[in-house]
Amino acid sequence: NAGVTQTPKFRILKIGQSMTLQCTQDMNHNYMYWYRQDPGMGLKLIYYSVGAGITDKGEVPNGYNVSRSTTEDFPLRLELAAPSQTSVYFCASSQDSNEQFFGPGTRLTVL
């Protein structure tokens, strides 16, 4: 099992550009999440999904969109990148256990 994988690992964007952060899990988990971590801070929930076709907003959804067409994939879309979106982005998944499995993160810089 690869667990939760995220691509890319690093990315630099110019203001106004768009991109999609990819997240895939191979554990057949129903629940998936996107968090962001600003420097020196804890993680904040952006969006989450309780199953394919179902998504909902977290604490900081503005400027992002998600989709969940399959159980495995949960991509995060940034439409008009802004410097405030410079952060490390973590995807995670969970099922019946209490543990939430995190991907390795994507470090995004917007200049």
Add this chain to the structure above:
Amino acid sequence: AQKITQTQPGMFVQEKEAVTLDCTYDTSDPSYGLFWYKQPSSGEMIFLIYQGSYDQQNATEGRYSLNFQKARKSANLVISASQLGDSAMYFCAMSEGPKAAGNKLTFGGGTRVLVKP
């Protein structure tokens, strides 16, 4: 109001000694879960321990134990016999509501631990 508060930004601990990391939480939901995660300098998030609001006993996982005081709304992490590899950032987190809605975590600001040889 902050839902999860970690008041210790950083602390030193001597190798082989125990250390307690403080965490207080705020929720009006009777069903909630409390989590601790470790984040080493490499950046990954490592799950350490979980405590459910209805659990009668304090959770333990190896050298990690959670001192759960429900009335005081605190969920302190105790690391026994500290090792150099325990040097990392530690986050307390909470999920609220039934598990069927997913463990949407709210994180504290973290405590950085440095273990001295």
